[in-house]
Amino acid sequence: MNNSDYISQLAKSKNSFHLRRANVSFEEKLKVIIELQKLDIEMSRTNRSRKTRNKIMKVWEIFF
Numbered sequence: 001m002n003n004s005d006y007i008s009q010l011a012k013s014k015n016s017f018h019l020r021r022a023n024v025s026f027e028e029k030l031k032v033i034i035e036l037q038k039l040d041i042e043m044s045r046t047n048r049s050r051k052t053r054n055k056i057m058k059v060w061e062i063f064f
Contacts, residue, residue, distance in 0.1 A: 034059060 037059045044057065 030062065034062060 041057045041059060
């Protein structure tokens with residue numbers, strides 16, 4: 001596989017990925033955002049050198 005074939009395949013794969021993610025329901029997108037926020041807070045607590053804008057950080061509890 002040469003470089004142009006690889007780039008072409010990568011572009012197709014990336015496009016396919018984004019189309020699948022765009023069709024995810026709003027509720028699922030919200031769940032992903034909440035989980036990412038939880039990870040960010042946990043990483044901020046365990047790594048003191050990590051810069052945070054807010055000293056108090058909370059994540060919403062959402063029940064579906």
